[in-house]
Amino acid sequence: MVLNRKLLYILTLVFAYAITLNLTPKYFFLRGELKYKNGDYIESEKYINKALIFKPEDSEYRFAYIKTLSELKPNYSVQRKMYDIANSKQNDGAKILAKKKIKKKKQKNKIKKKKYKKKNRKKNKKKKILKKKKKKEWKKNININVGQNYIDQAPSDSKIIRWNKNSFPLQVYIGEDDLVSMPEYYKTSAIRALKQWETSVDFVSFVITDNPNKAQIAIFFKNIPQNVCKSGTCKYVVGYTKPTITRDTLKNMEITIYKTSPKGEYLSDIELYNTILHELGHALGIIGHSYSMEDLMYVESKDESSIFQKYHEDFHYITGSDINTLTLLYMLDPSITDKKQRDKSDLIYTPIILGTNEEIAKKKIIEATKYIETSPELAIGYINLSGAYIELKDYHNAIDALNKALDFAKDKNEKFIIYYNLAYIYSNQNKCSTALKYAKLAKEIQTTQDLLEMIGILEDRLSKTN
Numbered sequence: 381m382v383l384n385r386k387l388l389y390i391l392t393l394v395f396a397y398a399i400t401l402n403l404t405p406k407y408f409f410l411r412g413e414l415k416y417k418n419g420d421y422i423e424s425e426k427y428i429n430k431a432l433i434f435k436p437e438d439s440e441y442r443f444a445y446i447k448t449l450s451e452l453k454p455n456y457s458v459q460r461k462m463y464d465i466a467n468s469k470q471n472d473g474a475k476i477l478a479k480k481k482i483k484k485k486k487q488k489n490k491i492k493k494k495k496y497k498k499k500n501r502k503k504n505k506k507k508k509i510l511k512k513k514k515k516k517e518w519k520k521n522i523n524i525n526v527g528q529n530y531i532d533q534a535p536s537d538s539k540i541i542r543w544n545k546n547s548f549p550l551q552v553y554i555g556e557d558d559l560v561s562m563p564e565y566y567k568t569s570a571i572r573a574l575k576q577w578e579t580s581v582d583f584v585s586f587v588i589t590d591n592p593n594k595a596q597i598a599i600f601f602k603n604i605p606q607n608v609c610k611s612g613t614c615k616y617v618v619g620y621t622k623p624t625i626t627r628d629t630l631k632n633m634e635i636t637i638y639k640t641s642p643k644g645e646y647l648s649d650i651e652l653y654n655t656i657l658h659e660l661g662h663a664l665g666i667i668g669h670s671y672s673m674e675d676l677m678y679v680e681s682k683d684e685s686s687i688f689q690k691y692h693e694d695f696h697y698i699t700g701s702d703i704n705t706l707t708l709l710y711m712l713d714p715s716i717t718d719k720k721q722r723d724k725s726d727l728i729y730t731p732i733i734l735g736t737n738e739e740i741a742k743k744k745i746i747e748a749t750k751y752i753e754t755s756p757e758l759a760i761g762y763i764n765l766s767g768a769y770i771e772l773k774d775y776h777n778a779i780d781a782l783n784k785a786l787d788f789a790k791d792k793n794e795k796f797i798i799y800y801n802l803a804y805i806y807s808n809q810n811k812c813s814t815a816l817k818y819a820k821l822a823k824e825i826q827t828t829q830d831l832l833e834m835i836g837i838l839e840d841r842l843s844k845t846n
């Protein structure tokens with residue numbers, strides 16, 4: 381009798397344990413559903429999340445989870461969870477719903493302010509009611525209603541590079557790197573451009589420093605290189621901006637402005653102001669260019685002489701689209717910045733706006749192809765195209781583009797990038813001797829740490845196979 385009881389007790393325990401295990405996710409799920417019905421979305425999210433920990437692939441749980449997330453304030457972590465399901469491998473209703481939510485938000489981002497111009501009161505009232513109804517929608521809650529912008533063009537490759545918002549005012553150094561004198565208005569034009577950015581964007585501010593090593597933005601006036609002109613035509617840019625990045629940390633942005641034209645003529649105050657204003661846009665983090673001619677960050681793609689032409693004409697403005705792009709840029713979680721931001725709660729999870737690296741690469745192929753159509757004789761178009769193909773791991777097309785780039789490459793920098801990329805692709809394909817050939821060609825132009833490491837690895841691999 382005693383023995384029997386003991387056995388029964390053990391059996392019950394095992395049985396109970398099994399039931400509990402089975403019921404646990406269901407229990408959390410049902411609690412979550414109940415909380416959802418009562419409008420307590422914060423608690424609902426917690427419970428359904430727990431259910432998903434037990435059964436991450438349960439489509440019913442996933443769908444309920446997206447529904448709950450949709451009701452929450454779309455902060456960084458909510459965006460991230462939504463994004464993960466939208467891009468998960470499992471094709472189910474949850475994925476479709478999550479994708480829809482994210483897509484709607486993206487479109488929202490592109491809607492122009494025009495929509496809000498109202499003509500009569502009736503329409504006004506109707507819209508107000510509609511607005512109230514829609515207010516609950518998740519996409520409405522997200523604070524990305526910044527108006528027209530060209531944020532897709534802002535990053536460098538797929539990376540957002542920008543300063544921490546708390547780093548403002550940024551320290552700016554303005555100076556010459558040699559002893560050739562320049563007119564007094566060179567410095568004042570730079571200061572005017574800095575002031576223009578300060579008055580246009582609320583969070584932007586600068587202070588001038590005498591110490592170039594302390595500066596986050598350094599503006600150097602330099603002598604133009606001797607080799608920009610060949611057989612009568614001169615190809616060069618008036619100014620350019622180069623970020624210094626070490627281990628994913630943004631150290632500084634260096635703006636170079638050439639003091640004179642190749643003929644030795646000084647730049648006018650208009651040319652200087654416009655050039656510095658544009659380069660400051662890059663230094664603030666808009667690495668790419670707008671496709672819209674009115675924007676400050678527009679650049680004509682045909683050839684460099686036309687860029688110079690543009691800067692002659694008139695004083696340029698920072699447009700609404702430029703401001704919106706910068707504003708949105710500083711709402712996104714950066715990949716590279718000067719000071720890491722610990723609390724990301726008020727940031728936007730970047731892929732929600734920019735898409736996956738794959739989507740960015742596909743857009744880049746379209747851009748690069750357009751560029752090649754207008755300037756088939758410039759290597760840079762093919763180089764950009766190859767970069768996008770490398771991102772997609774389409775090495776066949778990448779090599780094709782790089783070989784074309786090689787046909788048109790005019791300077792050492794271009795050749796270096798081409799050889800480097802070819803070495804990178806062939807080493808990924810395990811074609812070590814070809815890879816080594818290109819790595820060595822690149823090294824003849826410039827020796828970098830990356831390159832030395834790559835050569836070391838390739839030589840090591842080759843010695844083991846021989």
Ligand SMILES: [Zn+2]
Binds near residue numbers: 658662669679
């Ligand atoms: Zn530019």
